[in-house]
Amino acid sequence: MLKAVQKNATKGDPQSVISAIDHYCRNKEWAMNVGDDKGLILDSVLTEVNPSAALELGTYCGYSTVRIARLLSPGSKLITVEFNPAFAAVARQIIAYAGLQDKVTLVEGPSGDLIPKLRERFGVKSFDFVFLDHWKDRYLLDTKLLEDCGLLQKGTVLLADNVICPGTPEYLKYVRSSPRYESRYYKSNLEYTKLEDGLEKSVFLG
Numbered sequence: 001m002l003k004a005v006q007k008n009a010t011k012g013d014p015q016s017v018i019s020a021i022d023h024y025c026r027n028k029e030w031a032m033n034v035g036d037d038k039g040l041i042l043d044s045v046l047t048e049v050n051p052s053a054a055l056e057l058g059t060y061c062g063y064s065t066v067r068i069a070r071l072l073s074p075g076s077k078l079i080t081v082e083f084n085p086a087f088a089a090v091a092r093q094i095i096a097y098a099g100l101q102d103k104v105t106l107v108e109g110p111s112g113d114l115i116p117k118l119r120e121r122f123g124v125k126s127f128d129f130v131f132l133d134h135w136k137d138r139y140l141l142d143t144k145l146l147e148d149c150g151l152l153q154k155g156t157v158l159l160a161d162n163v164i165c166p167g168t169p170e171y172l173k174y175v176r177s178s179p180r181y182e183s184r185y186y187k188s189n190l191e192y193t194k195l196e197d198g199l200e201k202s203v204f205l206g
């Protein structure tokens, strides 16, 4: 994937990096990026929220990191969390190739350990936007951890990938039944396939 970006994308042009990855993953080797179909929904929700402080759980190779960071207003920041050093190393290069390194802080380690430290380490008061795309059985745990750490404020938008495939049943049940969230499902398809998948947008009500 990184070679495809270096070969086919233009340095400093995030859209060309996104297109290079999508082309590679559609034609050469599937990978678990949010992809171009769900990516358009991510773009529109992000543009609507226009966050000054955004969090991504599960950087992987940085595809959604680039999608998010390219749409941030000047001065806004994205913190992305990844515990696999090999994936983090690739992501850093892809983020830098897109020229977005000044907007992105990639933190290496498990989300459960890092979330309670984000305030003291990065001076984050709270997040306006959270993209969940890491291990599916961590979505609910980490959402509750974000609540308990006071990192969500009234109006914070959580956007979760893969709520159908592979699926995140407990997380969905929680955000759809809790009076503290206003939740909505955006139907789409699993990246680079015709299978159904979708994103769940949940607004924290405080």
Ligand SMILES: Cc1ncnc2c1ncn2[C@@H]1O[C@H](/C=C/CNC(=O)c2cc(-c3ccc(F)cc3)cc(O)c2O)[C@@H](O)[C@H]1O
Pocket (backbone or CB within 6 Å): 032, 033, 034, 057, 058, 059, 060, 061, 081, 082, 083, 084, 087, 109, 110, 111, 112, 133, 134, 135, 136, 138, 161, 162, 165, 166, 190, 191
């Ligand atoms: C607690 C903790 N802390 C920090 N980093 C963490 C972390 N837990 C995981 N990570 C990191 O995040 C990524 C993991 C993403 C997991 N995503 C998926 O499993 C996934 C799978 C599919 C899929 C669908 C149909 C299939 F047939 C096969 C696969 C599609 C997707 O879009 C996915 O996101 C990966 O980079 C991992 O190191």
Ligand SMILES: [Mg+2]
Pocket (backbone or CB within 6 Å): 032, 033, 034, 133, 161, 162
């Ligand atoms: Mg995903």
